[in-house]
């Protein structure tokens with residue numbers, strides 16, 4: 001009676017079902033098919049683990065996608081989130097009413113490891129036994145009915161990519177009895193007696209604390225115990241957090257149960273893992289029709305593909321071609337789109353100019369708002385293309401092979417095989433590169449990769465190199481090419497050296513590990529891949545976009561205010577204007593806006609920092625260029641155009657190149673000598689002059705600490721290096 | 734005769750007898766299914782000499798040689 005009353009009460013509200021499973025089990029595909037690709041994407045609080053939510057087609061059940069994990073231990077942020085959600089203790093995410101576990105039929109044993117952990121948390125569970133087609137091709141059959149009997153929960157065979165079994169799965173999910181727990185109250189596998197006894201004590205203590213739901217008690221006690229006795233820092237911290245949440249008396253008693261186990265069992269964590277796997281092997285033996293794993297695997301399609309793709313010669317050659325395509329695509333396919341955006345931006349600015357009378361409002365709209373929006377949107381094509389590539393590489397299974405091929409190389413500087421693609425992408429633009437580090441599970445490896453990615457010479461530095469090399473080295477083609485190559489090499493080498501330094505100091509950790517599954521190859525599903533690309537790219541717009549926009553408006557204000565009246569123009573400027581033909585309003589405008597910029601807050605800052613940059617050989621006009629470049633490097637050329645009063649300029653502008661080449665100090669010495677030019681370029685290679693990058697780092701690391709450090713150390717490094725180049729170089733002659 | 738997993742040649746099999754090393758790495762290897770008594774096959778070595786590709790419990794796992802050197806096996 002009481003139960004049915006509770007059921008009616010609960011059915012009034014929306015039901016929430018979390019989807020859990022190993023990576024590569026087909027979780028995302030199941031989620032997409034069940035929600036019909038209508039879902040919203042966000043992030044779990046404080047971390048960059050993506051959170052997807054969507055409604056189960058035609059019902060009021062909400063599906064929540066958990067990060068793919070191999071276990072519920074607290075070793076990585078992903079695992080911790082999955083487990084916190086299942087315990088109902090993650091802020092902003094309610095305890096799910098049920099769990100949909102997706103398991104890979106071809107990989108039953110390892111998939112059942114996570115599955116059994118989830119089952120022990122007592123939430124109602126429905127299992128989708130996925131990839132049944134692949135199993136069939138391998139002459140294996142999984143007896144889902146037998147598995148269901150073993151585990152005590154419904155098991156539905158599915159082929160998510162072909163939408164087979166999904167109707168039955170939907171049905172099973174809608175029929176879940178959300179209130180009754182159909183699991184056994186105790187584990188179906190046993191630990192040594194002493195361990196069991198301590199666990200039952202721990203369960204009693206936890207039950208008293210009221211911190212954990214009754215059904216989850218047994219699983220929670222075991223998880224706590226293995227965390228507490230684990231050698232992993234993160235896991236121990238998780239165990240301590242639970243201790244600090246319960247009365248100190250109980251915490252002390254709980255610790256005592258832990259000590260009890262540690263005294264009697266040499267490695268309790270190992271014991272628990274092995275006992276679980278022993279049971280799993282037995283279950284697998286009973287439900288798999290063909291268990292001879294050796295014969296089954298030889299000659300699989302994946303194996304045949306891998307014989308080529310990981311081949312000593314062909315494997316590396318194909319990898320090089322794929323990377324070249326990736327590089328080419330973000331570098332050049334995005335170009336027309338970026339041009340289109342810039343053209344659109346100019347057209348819009350022109351339209352606004354005609355609409356709003358000249359003055360601060362017009363300038364705010366055109367140079368602040370439209371430039372700001374443009375600065376965000378202009379990266380969008382590159383980001384979309386990169387994420388399209390990455391989604392395909394991931395869905396097909398090639399991503400893991402790329403890491404497998406490159407790990408040796410990356411481990412030389414203490415990095416992980418998975419760092420390679422993010423760093424390579426950063427040659428086009430550090431923003432998608434940094435966002436691509438999400439595939440690196442180890443937090444230290446990921447941070448190191450993020451912290452060095454901006455050294456890779458991105459496409460925004462190219463205009464700076466071109467205009468400076470052009471102004472300094474004139475027509476000496478070979479020298480120009482050599483210097484250009486040198487700049488790319490300098491960035492790359494610095495990135496690798498800094499990575500090594502970071503791993504030895506700030507981000508030093510226990511011995512780095514590389515333990516990675518090589519999933520079978522799959523044909524990527526276009527819809528899923530496109531959706532994934534869109535979801536991730538959108539996060540860039542909403543996340544970093546706002547910061548980038550705000551800074552653009554700020555820089556505009558600095559370069560616009562204070563304003564002087566045209567009557568206040570210096571006599572020098574007035575004389576320049578007087579020399580012009582009466583009808584030459586363009587030149588007049590250019591001279592005036594140059595004068596305005598020079599006396600704006602930004603211009604004054606340029607003067608202010610002159611003593612600091614003089615040792616580098618720069619005058620205050622180059623100072624303005626550098627300062628405005630902190631917004632984005634590509635601004636340098638435009639800002640130089642205004643400062644030198646040549647108006648709108650790009651890197652092919654001969655007028656600007658000549659002005660730069662002819663600029664002199666008050667005493668008549670040329671400003672841009674070859675060594676100043678070299679130093680200036682070295683500065684641009686090394687300095688972190690990109691607000692967008694900092695905004696993305698802030699987003700990806702969850703705090704301003706890392707972007708602040710990044711900005712500081714890169715700027716200091718850039719300053720010292722260009723100081724050295726100029727001072728040493730100009731002494732050599 | 735006990736050997737190290739890292740020393741298997743491609744195509745060779747072995748049964749795990751012991752996983753050594755620091756607790757966190759050891760537990761991670763165990764959770765991925767490298768428990769004692771499990772049959773493993775060395776599939777291949779990466780083109781640059783490291784890491785290794787193993788076949789274990791019906792799936793493919795890649796580990797570095799340094800990790801495979803923590804795993805003792807006996808011939809099967």
Ligand SMILES: Nc1nc2c(ncn2[C@@H]2O[C@H](COP(=O)(O)OP(=O)(O)O)[C@@H](O)[C@H]2O)c(=O)[nH]1
Pocket residue numbers: 021022023024025026027028029030068130131132133134158159160161162395396522523524525
């Ligand atoms: N053959 C086959 N492929 C599948 C099935 N389910 C998913 N896939 C493919 O397996 C790959 C990995 O799936 P995904 O959903 O991204 O896995 P996740 O890592 O668990 O989210 C994708 O290329 C899917 O198209 C299935 O039942 N059969």
